[in-house]
Every structure is written in C-alpha cells, then in structure tokens.
Amino acid sequence: MPLFHLGYCYINGIGTEIDKQKGFELYEEAEKGNDNAIDLLKTFFYEKGEEMDFDINEVKYWYQKSAEIDNKVALYKLGEIFELGNGVNQNEIKAFYFYKLAAEKGCANGKYKLAYYFLHGIIVDVDKKKAFNLYKEAVEEGHENAQKSLALLLEKGEDK
Known part of the structure; x- marks a missing residue:
C-alpha cells in the first residue's frame, strides 16, 4: 500500500510537484502487489480528466478490471x-x-x-x-x- 499512497501524492502534488505520469507508474507497481483499491482510483482520475488526456478505453479497462473482482x-x-x-x-x-x-x-x-x-x-x-x-x-x-x-x-x- 505504500506505493499506492506515494502515487496518490504525486498525482495530487502532496509534498511534491504534481507528476501524474509518475503517480500512475507507482499505481501500476503497487497493483503488482495485488492492491485492488487501485483500479477504481485510477478510473476516478481518468474520468476527472484534469490535466490528462481523456481515454475512454483506459477507463473501460480499469472498470473491467474492477468488475472482475466484483466491485x-x-x-x-x-x-x-x-x-x-x-x-x-x-x-x-x-x-x-x-x-x-x-x-x-x-x-x-x-x-x-x-x-x-x-x-x-x-x-x-x-x-x-x-x-x-x-x-x-x-x-x-x-x-x-x-x-x-x-x-x-x-x-x-x-x-x-
């Protein structure tokens, strides 16, 4: 979970400059540790679209992954x-x-x-x-x- 929290900090600029790319990379790495909470949080940030390109395919991908665990x-x-x-x-x-x-x-x-x-x-x-x-x-x-x-x-x- 620490990588997840660090990713959150990078995405929101908490204690560091905002770096959404690095934040998502940390989410990806945390996911390898099977942290299911990441999926919905990623989707949330993609849907917000703040300073990011909106990619419906990426949103669908993360919803599908979350649905697979019956979220x-x-x-x-x-x-x-x-x-x-x-x-x-x-x-x-x-x-x-x-x-x-x-x-x-x-x-x-x-x-x-x-x-x-x-x-x-x-x-x-x-x-x-x-x-x-x-x-x-x-x-x-x-x-x-x-x-x-x-x-x-x-x-x-x-x-x-």
Whole structure:
C-alpha cells in the first residue's frame, strides 16, 4: 500500500510537484502487489480528466478490471458505459447485465437503473412490482432519485 499512497501524492502534488505520469507508474507497481483499491482510483482520475488526456478505453479497462473482482461500483459504471454508448456501441442488453450484477452486489445505483428497466420494459417485460421493490431497496440505501420515482409510483397507485 505504500506505493499506492506515494502515487496518490504525486498525482495530487502532496509534498511534491504534481507528476501524474509518475503517480500512475507507482499505481501500476503497487497493483503488482495485488492492491485492488487501485483500479477504481485510477478510473476516478481518468474520468476527472484534469490535466490528462481523456481515454475512454483506459477507463473501460480499469472498470473491467474492477468488475472482475466484483466491485459493485465498477459493475454499475460498465452498465452506464453500455447504456450511454460511451466509447462502445450502445447496448441495452449489456447495460442491463452489468446493472443487474451491480444490484445483486448491493449497489443502490444499480438497483435504481434496474428498476427503471423493469418499469419501462427495456429489454425485459414490464414488471411494476419488481420495479417498485427495487426502487424501495434503493431508497432504503439513501438513493434520492429512487425516492422520487417511488413516490411517483405510489401517487399513481402502481405499487400493487
């Protein structure tokens, strides 16, 4: 983990001048020691794009690596990439697949997206009961948009 922290210092200019290239090289070396936390942090910096060239392929690569270790956030983000078609052909089936995996791992965002798919019949049959339950689970985890969606379903009497 020390190499990871040193890489973080270089990327953020903590106690040294900012040197993102050196920071990522240290992340790479730390990863060889099997430090799984690195994957998402790398992705975060690539997405921020600060003083770096944005490379969607690199972002996808790091999400995929994180997804391989069942990281719920990475699974959700892969779903987003396929839903929006960011650097890939838009693919609702793959998006649904990754949202489902994320939801199964307890990701509130994954549950929210999955509920939307069931509510609107996107690649699955409409199942308002399943959508309601997924929104409810996401609300219990503090997801604000799920709370709004759940309230709308309740107003329309579609909770049955």
